[in-house]
Amino acid sequence: EAGVAQSPRYKIIEKRQSVAFWCNPISGHATLYWYQQILGQGPKLLIQFQNNGVVDDSQLPKDRFSAERLKGVDSTLKIQPAKLEDSAVYLCASRTGGGSYGYTFGSGTRLTVV
Amino acid sequence: GESVGLHLPTLSVQEGDNSIINCAYSNSASDYFIWYKQESGKGPQFIIDIRSNMDKRQGQRVTVLLNKTVKHLSLQIAATQPGDSAVYFCAENMGGGSYIPTFGRGTSLIVHP
Numbered sequence: 001e002a003g004v005a006q007s008p009r010y011k012i013i014e015k016r017q018s019v020a021f022w023c024n025p026i027s028g029h030a031t032l033y034w035y036q037q038i039l040g041q042g043p044k045l046l047i048q049f050q051n052n053g054v055v056d057d058s059q060l061p062k063d064r065f066s067a068e069r070l071k072g073v074d075s076t077l078k079i080q081p082a083k084l085e086d087s088a089v090y091l092c093a094s095r096t097g098g099g100s101y102g103y104t105f106g107s108g109t110r111l112t113v114v
Numbered sequence: 115g116e117s118v119g120l121h122l123p124t125l126s127v128q129e130g131d132n133s134i135i136n137c138a139y140s141n142s143a144s145d146y147f148i149w150y151k152q153e154s155g156k157g158p159q160f161i162i163d164i165r166s167n168m169d170k171r172q173g174q175r176v177t178v179l180l181n182k183t184v185k186h187l188s189l190q191i192a193a194t195q196p197g198d199s200a201v202y203f204c205a206e207n208m209g210g211g212s213y214i215p216t217f218g219r220g221t222s223l224i225v226h227p
Contacts, residue, residue: 004157041219042218043158043217044217048214091157101146101213105158107155107156
């Protein structure tokens with residue numbers, strides 16, 4: 001089974017620029033998550049999708065972050081404009097759905113804002 | 115030894131020793147717990163899980179212990195190997211139909227050959 005695919009692997013941008021990350025979950029996984037992991041900390045949830053609907057985006061800084069999963073498969077996370085404190089690894093994870101707890105994480109996109 | 119503060123807590127062990135990594139979780143309503151291993155440049159990788167109706171679960175070279183009274187989890191790794199060097203996170207999943215793993219701070223395990 002292919003894993004969760006993320007791209008790009010690395011991105012360096014200047015503050016106030018915009019950036020987008022892409023995630024392709026495991027085939028058939030209904031639930032998709034975006035996490036932010038700042039260096040030295042555990043991942044923190046940004047947003048959870050169930051198919052193409054948002055389940056929880058309470059911790060997403062909506063003034064600058066947006067995410068979509070239009071067809072219920074791939075997802076993109078966008079930051080506009082970026083701040084220095086957005087430097088982090090952005091992880092995507094997916095889950096089959098139903099009563100399963102099987103979460104699978106991608107390798108993440110490392111963002112550096114300079 | 116261990117160091118805390120801005121840096122991750124660190125556990126240094128010799129190859130072949132047993133390792134014990136501890137985690138305090140926050141929500142007494144959490145009903146499912148997962149230990150993840152994260153190597154540099156990779157996402158968290160599932161190691162072992164345990165449901166709240168259990169107090170111990172064993173896998174291959176790993177054991178998870180759950181103490182709900184004090185909201186404490188531990189991960190025991192037997193015969194630690196250099197390949198076990200990584201950051202280890204516990205994650206809790208609140209019950210009631212919520213499927214959102216909430217991560218703890220993490221512990222860096224360093225295994226010396």
